[in-house]
Amino acid sequence: MAVFSAGVFPPNELWDYTTRVYARGRAKDACLTLQERVGLDVNVVLYCCWVASSGRGAFRKDELEGALDAVAEWRVHVVETLRELRRQLKGGIGEAPRPLSDDLRRVVVECELHSEHVEILILHRSMARPGTGTFDRYQQIEDSIANLLRYLTVMEVEPEDAGFEELVEVLAAAFPEENPQRIASMCQGMAFRLTAGDEGVLGR
Numbered sequence: 438m439a440v441f442s443a444g445v446f447p448p449n450e451l452w453d454y455t456t457r458v459y460a461r462g463r464a465k466d467a468c469l470t471l472q473e474r475v476g477l478d479v480n481v482v483l484y485c486c487w488v489a490s491s492g493r494g495a496f497r498k499d500e501l502e503g504a505l506d507a508v509a510e511w512r513v514h515v516v517e518t519l520r521e522l523r524r525q526l527k528g529g530i531g532e533a534p535r536p537l538s539d540d541l542r543r544v545v546v547e548c549e550l551h552s553e554h555v556e557i558l559i560l561h562r563s564m565a566r567p568g569t570g571t572f573d574r575y576q577q578i579e580d581s582i583a584n585l586l587r588y589l590t591v592m593e594v595e596p597e598d599a600g601f602e603e604l605v606e607v608l609a610a611a612f613p614e615e616n617p618q619r620i621a622s623m624c625q626g627m628a629f630r631l632t633a634g635d636e637g638v639l640g641r
Contacts, residue, residue, distance in 0.1 A: 446554055451561040454490070455483040464610035467603040474603075475594045478512060480553060481505065484560045485588050486611040489580035492568035495640025496584050501591060504563040508556050516556055519549040578612055578620060580640065582627050587639045596628040 446452070459465055459479075471477040484504065488496065526542035529535045571577065585607075589599055596604070605624055609617040627638045 445551075446558070449558060449561055450491070451484065451487055452554060452557045454487045455480065455557060458483055458486065458607075458610045461610040461613060463606045467606035467610075470603050471599055471607075475592070475599050477588070477592065477594070477599070478508075480556050480560060481508075481588060482585065482607060483611075484557075485584035486581045486607065488564060489577045489584055490611060492570045492572050492577075493564065493566050494570040494576075495580045496587055497566075497640070500564070500566075501584070501587055504560055505591065507563040508559045511552070511556055511559060516549070516552045519545055519552055523549055574612065574615065578608065578615060578623060579627070581608060581611060582624050583638055583640045586627060586631055590631070590639065596632070601625060601628070 459468065468479040468482055471482060472479050481504070485496075485501075488494070523542060523545045526538055526545060529538045571580075582604075585604060586596065589596055601621065601624060605617060605621045608620045608624065609615070612620065630638045
C-alpha cells in the first residue's frame, strides 16, 4: 500500500547516516528508550553523532538550539501527531472493523516515516558548516559525547536520568570499531565533569 513515490526525497548524507546507525546493534532500542524515558528526539540524538562523525566536531554556540528551533513546528504538529495516531490505532479503536483499522495504521506508519525523513532534511539544512574538521576517531567520539551532553543540557535532562547504558549503545552503533567499554568510560567521565560544573566538556 504505497502512499508516496520512492523518488520524492533527494539523496542526503544525514539520512543515510541515521538509517545506518539506527539499524546497527541495539541503537534502535536505545533511541526509543531515550525517547520514551526523557522525551529526546531520536533524529536529534543521531544528528548529534553525525555532526561529530562528519568532521564538524562539537556544536558551536547556538548551533544545536538553531537546529531544534528549525524542526520544532514540524515535529510537534506533524511527527508527534502521526506517532500518537499510530499508537492509538494499535489494537483497533471502538467498533471500527479491525482489518480496515490495521490498514489505516499501516498507512500512518508510512506517513510517520515520511515525516521523520522530512525532519532529517531540515536538520541537515540547519548545519551550515562543512565537514572539514578532525577525522580522528577518538576526537569524534569525544565530540559526539559533547554534542549529546549539550542536547541533554538544553532539554534540562540529567545524564543519569537519560541512562548511560542507552547513550553508550547509541555511541557504540555510531562507532562500531571502538570498544564499548572505552566509550562508556569516556561518556561517564565527561558527564561527571559536566555535573561538577565544567561546561568546557560541551565544546565551544
